[in-house]
Amino acid sequence: MFYREAGQFKSTYQADMAVFPIRQDRIGLAIILAIAFVVIPYFGDDFFITSVMIPFLVFSLAAIGLNILTGYTGLISLGTAAFMGVGAYACYKLTTMFPNVNIIVLILASGLFSAAIGVLFGLPSLRIKGFYLAVATLAAQFFLQWAFVRVPWLFNYNASGAIEVPQRLLFGIPVTGASAAPETRYFVCLVLVVGLTWFASNLVHGKIGRSWMAVRDMDIAAELMGIKLLNAKLLAFAVSSFYAGVAGAMMIFLWYGGGEAADVFGIRLSFNILFMVIIGGLGSLIGSFFGAAFLSILPTAMKFGLPALGVPMAGATAEHVTFMLIGGLIILFLIVEPHGLARLWQIGKQKLRTWPFPY
Amino acid sequence: MKTQHLMKGAALGALLAAAGFAAPAAAQDSIYVSNNAYRTGPFAGSGIPIGDGMRDYMTMINERDGGVNGVKIVYEECETGYDTKKSIECYEQAKAKNTVVYSPWSTGATLAAIPRAHIDKIPILSMAYGLSASADGTNFPWVFIPPFTYWDGASLMVKHMAAELGGMDKLKGKKLGLIHLDAPFGKEPIPVLENLAKKYGFEVKLYPVAAADMQNQGSLWLSIRRDRPDYLYNQGWGAMNPTAVKEAIKNNFPINKLVGVWWAGGDDDARAGGPEAKGYKSLNLNAAGTNFPVIQDIQKFVVEKGKSLAPKEKVGENLYNRGVYNSMLLVEGIRNAQRITGKKVITGEDMRRGLESLNITEARLKEIGMEGFATPTTISCTDHSGHSKAYVAEWDGTKWTKKGDWLEPMKEEVRPLIEAAAKDYTEKAGNWPKRTESCEKSS
Numbered sequence: 037m038f039y040r041e042a043g044q045f046k047s048t049y050q051a052d053m054a055v056f057p058i059r060q061d062r063i064g065l066a067i068i069l070a071i072a073f074v075v076i077p078y079f080g081d082d083f084f085i086t087s088v089m090i091p092f093l094v095f096s097l098a099a100i101g102l103n104i105l106t107g108y109t110g111l112i113s114l115g116t117a118a119f120m121g122v123g124a125y126a127c128y129k130l131t132t133m134f135p136n137v138n139i140i141v142l143i144l145a146s147g148l149f150s151a152a153i154g155v156l157f158g159l160p161s162l163r164i165k166g167f168y169l170a171v172a173t174l175a176a177q178f179f180l181q182w183a184f185v186r187v188p189w190l191f192n193y194n195a196s197g198a199i200e201v202p203q204r205l206l207f208g209i210p211v212t213g214a215s216a217a218p219e220t221r222y223f224v225c226l227v228l229v230v231g232l233t234w235f236a237s238n239l240v241h242g243k244i245g246r247s248w249m250a251v252r253d254m255d256i257a258a259e260l261m262g263i264k265l266l267n268a269k270l271l272a273f274a275v276s277s278f279y280a281g282v283a284g285a286m287m288i289f290l291w292y293g294g295g296e297a298a299d300v301f302g303i304r305l306s307f308n309i310l311f312m313v314i315i316g317g318l319g320s321l322i323g324s325f326f327g328a329a330f331l332s333i334l335p336t337a338m339k340f341g342l343p344a345l346g347v348p349m350a351g352a353t354a355e356h357v358t359f360m361l362i363g364g365l366i367i368l369f370l371i372v373e374p375h376g377l378a379r380l381w382q383i384g385k386q387k388l389r390t391w392p393f394p395y
Numbered sequence: 396m397k398t399q400h401l402m403k404g405a406a407l408g409a410l411l412a413a414a415g416f417a418a419p420a421a422a423q424d425s426i427y428v429s430n431n432a433y434r435t436g437p438f439a440g441s442g443i444p445i446g447d448g449m450r451d452y453m454t455m456i457n458e459r460d461g462g463v464n465g466v467k468i469v470y471e472e473c474e475t476g477y478d479t480k481k482s483i484e485c486y487e488q489a490k491a492k493n494t495v496v497y498s499p500w501s502t503g504a505t506l507a508a509i510p511r512a513h514i515d516k517i518p519i520l521s522m523a524y525g526l527s528a529s530a531d532g533t534n535f536p537w538v539f540i541p542p543f544t545y546w547d548g549a550s551l552m553v554k555h556m557a558a559e560l561g562g563m564d565k566l567k568g569k570k571l572g573l574i575h576l577d578a579p580f581g582k583e584p585i586p587v588l589e590n591l592a593k594k595y596g597f598e599v600k601l602y603p604v605a606a607a608d609m610q611n612q613g614s615l616w617l618s619i620r621r622d623r624p625d626y627l628y629n630q631g632w633g634a635m636n637p638t639a640v641k642e643a644i645k646n647n648f649p650i651n652k653l654v655g656v657w658w659a660g661g662d663d664d665a666r667a668g669g670p671e672a673k674g675y676k677s678l679n680l681n682a683a684g685t686n687f688p689v690i691q692d693i694q695k696f697v698v699e700k701g702k703s704l705a706p707k708e709k710v711g712e713n714l715y716n717r718g719v720y721n722s723m724l725l726v727e728g729i730r731n732a733q734r735i736t737g738k739k740v741i742t743g744e745d746m747r748r749g750l751e752s753l754n755i756t757e758a759r760l761k762e763i764g765m766e767g768f769a770t771p772t773t774i775s776c777t778d779h780s781g782h783s784k785a786y787v788a789e790w791d792g793t794k795w796t797k798k799g800d801w802l803e804p805m806k807e808e809v810r811p812l813i814e815a816a817a818k819d820y821t822e823k824a825g826n827w828p829k830r831t832e833s834c835e836k837s838s
Contacts, residue, residue, distance in 0.1 A: 083491045087484040135825070185577050185605070192823075195586045195816060196526065196579035198506050202825040213825065214510030293510055295479050296503030296579050299606055339474065340488060351474025352434035 039388040055237060072226055077219045083340075085218040088333055090291045093225040094283050095332045099312040099324035100236055101279025106310070107319035108240055109272035110252030111161050115173035116280050116309045118180035121301030122150040123281025124288040125190045128199045131289075132192055139204040139211050140224065143285040150281020151274040153180070158273025162266050165255075177303055184298040191297070199297040201289050212289045221290040228286065232279060237321055239275065248272055249319070315369050317378025326377035334362065425467040426729060426740060428453070429489035431500040436476035437609060438633030441661055441714060442500070446472060447705035448718020449498075451697045452689075456726055458696040463729045466739050477633070479503040486511065495732075495746040496520050496725060502580035505529075505538075512537045513828050518747040520728070522721045523548075523657060523680060527583055527809075530780035531817035532751065536832045539750045541724060542680055542772045542783035545630070546812060547804030548656050549584035551678055552628045553591045554802055555654060555787050567596035572624030574615070574631065574639060577603035581630045584656075586816075587809060588628075594808075600624055609635040616642045629655040637667030644671045651676065657785065662712040665790040672790055676798070677713075679788040681720045681769050683795040685711035688764030689719065713788070713795045720769055727763075728753055735835065751776060752835035770801050776834035780813075782806045 039060050046052045056062045076089060102116050126146035131139060157176040161169055184190060191197055203213030210216040211224055239245050247268045250258035259265050288297055308331060316327020338361070339354040349357070373379055387394065430449060433442035453470040462468055471492075473485035482504030489497050490511075496518050499505040505525035512519050519538045521529070527544035529535040556571065557563045573588060575581030581603065592599045600622050602615050612635075619627070627648065629639050636659045643653050651674035655664070660677030668675065685691065690711050697703045698710055709715055732741045732749025741749070753774045760766055770784040784801035821827035 081491065083487045087487045091480070132823075185603070195582065196502070196506065197582045198503070198579045200506070200820065200823060201510075202823055204825070210826075214514045215826070215828075292479065292483060292507055295483075295507035299503065299578055300479060302607070336484060340484075351432065351472055355435045355474050355476060 039385065039391075041389070055241060069230070072230075073223075077222060082218045085222045086291070087340075088336055090218075090222055090225055091332045091336075092329055093222075093229045094287045094291055095309065095312060095328035096325045097229050097232060097286065098280050098283035098309050099316060099328045100233060100321060101276045101283060102309050102313050103316075103319065103321065103324045104236065104240070104248070104279065105272050105276035106313055107317075107323075108245060108252060109248040109269065110165075110255075111158075111269065111272060112166065112170040113173040113276070114170050114303070114306050114310065115157065115176035115180070117301040117303065117305035118177040119150045119154055119277040119280035120284025120287060120305070121180055121184055121297070122153050122277075123147055123284035124199065124297060124301070125184060126150065126281065127285035127289060128192075128201075129190065131202065131204060135202070135204075139206060139289070140228070143228070143282060143289065146285045147278040147281040150284070151278040154273045154277020154280070155270050158270050158277075161269045161273065174303075177306055181298060181301060181303075184301065197298065199288055199294055201292075201294040212293070214293060216290075225286055225290050228282065232282065233321060236275075236279070240321065244268075244271065252319075311366060315366060315376055317376030320376070320378035322381065323376050323378030326381065330365075330377065331362065334358065424740065425469045426463070427469045427471070427492055427494050428496060428725060429485070429492060429494040430470065430472055430498045431475045431482055431485050431504060432472040433475050433477045433500070435474065436478065437606070438477040438501075440663060441633050441636070441658065442477065444661065444663075444705070444709060444712055444714040445500070445718040445721075447703065447709070448715040448720075449722045450718075451693050451703050451705065451710070451715075452719045452722035452726070454697045454702055455693045456722075458700075458702070459692060463726055464733050464739065466733075468726075468729070475501065475504065477501050479507055483507055490515055490517060493743070495741055495743050496728065496750075498522075498721070498725075499525065502526070502583065503578065506579060509535070509538055510824060516747075517743050518750055520721070520725060520750065522724060524580070526820075528813055528816035528820050530778065530782075530813050532775070532777050532779040533830055534817040534821045534827070535779060536751075536830045537747060538779060539774060540780045541753070541774055542769070542781050543785065543804055544780050544782075544809070544813070545583035545656070546587040546809045547780070547782050547806075548678055548785070549587040549628070550591065550805035550809055551785055551802055552584075552626075552654060552656075553588070553595070553597075554805065555676075555678075556597075556626050557595075558799075563595060569597040569626070570600060570622065570624040571597055572600045572602055572619060572622065572627045574602040574604065574612075574619070574627055574629050576609070576631055576635055577605045580632060584628070584630055587812060590812065591805075591808065604631070604635055609633065610638050612638050612642050616646045616648075619648065620646050625652065627653045629653060629659045631655065631659045636661060636664035640664060640668040640672050640675055643675075644668050650674045651789075654678065654787070657717070660788055660795065661714045662709075662795065665795070670792055673792040675790040677788050677790075677795070678785050679713065679795070679797075680783070680785050681713075681716045682767060682797060683711065683713040683716055683788070687766070687768050689723075689768065690716070690764075692764060693719070716768070720765075723763065723765065724750075724753070724755075724772075727755060727759075747832065748835045750774060751779070751832075782809065 041058045044059055105111050105113050123146045126149035127142055130142045160172045191199055201212050203210050211220055247263045250263055251268050312327030312331045315330055317323025335358045338358045342349050432446040433439055453468055457467055475481040475485055486508050498520055499508050502525055505521045508519055521540050525540055527546040529538035530540050530544050557566055588599045631639055643650055655677035657678045657680055660679055665672045665675050728750040731753055732745040735748055736745045755772045757771050772781040772783045774781050782804055784803050786801050787798050788795045789798040
């Protein structure tokens, strides 16, 4: 009734090809952005912002990165966490070398380092695919994680081997370091995520995105159509690693604020992001957000939300229950809806269009 | 289908809302203490006995004395699974609930919490773990690391080695291996060992164990067999320790030359080696066993009333007693803060003052039933560690025994390094808050 496109006529090609062709969708997006930019920083308390929203944004960006590679181009990667680590360490090196450069610029620049490394490890993708490629990217995961621990230059010969995030200002306001307000850090994350999502949306809806999807659906056919496989695949690796790198830099600089960095970018994180992409929906940007929300917010909500609602549950029990619940839900989703939450969302919207009189 | 979806949505929404506002203010007549714990994950084997000891001492204080000076302690565990991400969540939760002190229980969590704590003004008590440099109270007014640091531990190891060899001059040409967790926790002792190696002419060999390979140290022990170090110092935690003990036995490494840091001294760590583990050593800061009034009180007021999570036979084990010692420091800190401020219900800032002027004397230890359990510890404005004494414990096949006297770390070697590292840390952090807190006299 409310969600119906009757009366919305399109008189230009541009309007017909818009990403959000229905007016209600555009209004909905505006409302979501308004909530994200105004309501959450204004009403959310520190715990909600630092432990729920910032992780959600960081994982969303990483999931978008992996989705570009796995969902849109069909190349499986198990090295996402390592590429995130490259971003984090690159950002640390850059900010200690150039302390006066704007930290946002450095966070974005560290994505470029990650992209370069991603291309390097993406080279085998021309010859191998599927499980074989997954194992090749696994090599990236192990090698890079090893390098984070064993190359002292990367952490400036720090005795503990940890990255300690220094304070950096933006227009006189601390953005990183302990004195940065949670709202500031959240805001920077949000701007980066929204900007990069917009960029990714343009990529996947354009020529490049179509060539990726052609490669995914059948690479020989794509080649016959004149798509250069090497270029398309390496570009996918580069863009995907760029997103992962930026997410990693955000993770350490805007969320963790230092600590045991090498351990953070382990294989478990790679798998977690892969699950986010699968549960959220392969080949869908909004699915990346759904998946990240599902896998990063649910454990927190279980552990802190249930006791706050008056359900007495010890932390360890909550932890065990979360493990079982997430495992079970992954299986359930794969059986019930292999295309993930994004597909459910789509079905929901389709049903709403005909509501209350379904065909 | 609609209603089902709605219900699901509503339930999830409620959960999220609750996660956001999960911070009911602590009651006015109690003191809230948040403690990180890990009863899950790869380090649970060490985390559970410690958590039990900490919890039981706090329960005992509430049960026996009705709290500290009549104020109940609301003690809450926050499960981290030894994961830094979850530790940060726990820190935020502790902050939202106005905890008077934060116990990170992992070096990674301590590193992440230190910069925040100086802004949020929450005292951190990292008992014999965490950042060694934070023993410098001038630069780290909010971090406390009694009774000593990993750097003290490394110097104690060298001292122990020298004592067995028959003097500092006998160290020349010897080989000391450091088998360590490849993480900030494991790397902490390296600078001190290298420094001392230069000074006394022995060699340090590093054997890093990645967290993922804790139970798979085979290749590492091949190198140990090749290098034949004279002594091995085990800076391990969790599943890494029993594996190291088993590997040492399997590889015929003399077990009495394997010395663990105090965290490698769990009963289960040594027990894993079976009868051949007899002679395994570990540095220790507290006594093991139930032969102390404080442990007997815990048995009487907590364990026998069924209020403990620990199995009866585990009470009094080494790591359990370590947890008791940690809780004792917290309670004494609270008591001291109450005395200084004259308040019943203290805040985090009061707690900081209480910890900074903490002076646990021999007489006080006797009063709280801990005579011989640990040595006196004094924390001062500049020295947030105390650099107290430790001893070398030996596994006799069934329990940990005290071997030899309480040893003092080489404070004169460690202290300059700590001050230099603290300066380096604060300079790198950029705009590190200058200490504005006034000094409290030790009493």
